[in-house]
Amino acid sequence: MKNSRNKIILERAESQKNILIISILVSLLLLGLLFYLLKVIKNRRRLNTELKIKNQEYLEAKLESEKLAEAKSRFLSTMSHELRTPLYGIIGLSTVLNNDSNLKSHKTELQSLKFSADYLLNLVNDVLTLNKMDSHEKIKFESKTFHLKDFLNNIKESLEYLTRQTNNELIITLNPKIPNWVKGDQTKMSQVLINLLGNALKFTHNGKVELIVSLLELNENELKLKFEVKDNGLGIPLDDQQKIFEEFGQLKHQGDFQGSGLGLTIVQKLLLDMKSNIQLESAIGEGSNFFFEITFGTTKKKHANEDIQDKVSIDMLRGKKILVVDDNRINLMVTKKTLESHDILVEIATNGQEGIDKIMLTDYDLVLMDVHMPIMDGIEATKKIRELQKPVIVIALTAVTQDEQDDRFKTAQFNDSIVKPYKVNEFIKTLASNLVSAHKHD
Numbered sequence: 001m002k003n004s005r006n007k008i009i010l011e012r013a014e015s016q017k018n019i020l021i022i023s024i025l026v027s028l029l030l031l032g033l034l035f036y037l038l039k040v041i042k043n044r045r046r047l048n049t050e051l052k053i054k055n056q057e058y059l060e061a062k063l064e065s066e067k068l069a070e071a072k073s074r075f076l077s078t079m080s081h082e083l084r085t086p087l088y089g090i091i092g093l094s095t096v097l098n099n100d101s102n103l104k105s106h107k108t109e110l111q112s113l114k115f116s117a118d119y120l121l122n123l124v125n126d127v128l129t130l131n132k133m134d135s136h137e138k139i140k141f142e143s144k145t146f147h148l149k150d151f152l153n154n155i156k157e158s159l160e161y162l163t164r165q166t167n168n169e170l171i172i173t174l175n176p177k178i179p180n181w182v183k184g185d186q187t188k189m190s191q192v193l194i195n196l197l198g199n200a201l202k203f204t205h206n207g208k209v210e211l212i213v214s215l216l217e218l219n220e221n222e223l224k225l226k227f228e229v230k231d232n233g234l235g236i237p238l239d240d241q242q243k244i245f246e247e248f249g250q251l252k253h254q255g256d257f258q259g260s261g262l263g264l265t266i267v268q269k270l271l272l273d274m275k276s277n278i279q280l281e282s283a284i285g286e287g288s289n290f291f292f293e294i295t296f297g298t299t300k301k302k303h304a305n306e307d308i309q310d311k312v313s314i315d316m317l318r319g320k321k322i323l324v325v326d327d328n329r330i331n332l333m334v335t336k337k338t339l340e341s342h343d344i345l346v347e348i349a350t351n352g353q354e355g356i357d358k359i360m361l362t363d364y365d366l367v368l369m370d371v372h373m374p375i376m377d378g379i380e381a382t383k384k385i386r387e388l389q390k391p392v393i394v395i396a397l398t399a400v401t402q403d404e405q406d407d408r409f410k411t412a413q414f415n416d417s418i419v420k421p422y423k424v425n426e427f428i429k430t431l432a433s434n435l436v437s438a439h440k441h442d
Contacts, residue, residue, distance in 0.1 A: 084121065087117055088421040089328070089331055091114060093330070094117065111161050122191075122198075130266060130269075143183050145183050145299045146181070146184070147181055152172050159201060162202070163209075168207055171209070171211070172211045172213075175214050179223065181299050182298065182299070183296055192267050195266060199263055200229050201231075204234070209230070209231045211227070212226075213226070219298075222297055227291065227293075229290045229291070230289045231289075233288065235284040236284075245268050246265065312432070313432035317428065320366065320435070321362075323366075323367045324348050325352065325355035325368065325378065326368075327372075329350075366393045367385070368395055368418075371396055378398075379412040382396075386413045394414055395414060396417040396418070397418050
């Protein structure tokens, strides 16, 4: 009996010993787990702190980047105005001098000067457009009615010097079924076509460059056109046909015109934004064909100057009195000489306040108003003119394009706007069409 009890006691002791060992092991395990959890929590807090610091650094870097991008955008906007303003002077003066019969012996030099200024202007526009695209700033597209044939002839005229230098023939073929007036962004279309035609002329010598515009579809609200720029020049190897659309992508060609390497990049990006796509067919020694399809709007009402031809515009403006308001003396001289060469009476003012003072004393048929001026800018001056309730046409004459204009410009009561530099025939037609519109409303 005693042995049996001792045995039970020993078994219980053994059992308690095992329970104790297990309890110790479990306690150690729980303690280890607790230390591990504490370490995880500590690491997590450290990582959260580091993440907060990194997020703060990222936010500060993002804000700094946005500030720099904004400063860059403001700088380029200012520079574009600063560059376009003297370019207007150069292009305008070279045009005025080129039309002077006393300077016929210098015609070649004056045309070279104008070509260089036109080339620089196109380069400025390309750089600004590319900057907007790279900064993901939305490119604004305007939809204005314009005369397609006149538009294409103006492009041909701007490339006349390059055409002669390369001894090429530039031919424009427009399907006669295409309406005269279309609605779209002629500034962006001009950039596309000047780059394509300019490239074709640069890399074709003693040959032919064609711009063919075909009609694909026409309905009540829109029309689809196909533009083809064909040349019989050097041609582009298949391996290089993608490279030329890359930024600064250039082919090694012998010749006087290398270009910036931006043109086709601009063309591709602009057309994509206009829901189109540039395509290329080319073979070495046979030439190239760049082509794209694009949709324009149609216009139902007759355009104000639809029937106004160059001669009619000149006759209509002869003897009219125009006030030119501009703070830049060279630009004043260019505009004055251009108008006077069309038998228009011209008076000038060098700031908005001076312009208002003259308008209060004299009746003008039309006022050409610069936008950026000291003392009083063109927007404020135009508002003051409207308060006078004098029936005068006010046209903004500005170096700032429509998609760069601020809200103040858009709310100003200008009858129309002309971007400097301009083509003289377009300039004259715009003045005449505004006079036509004013007479219709009288």
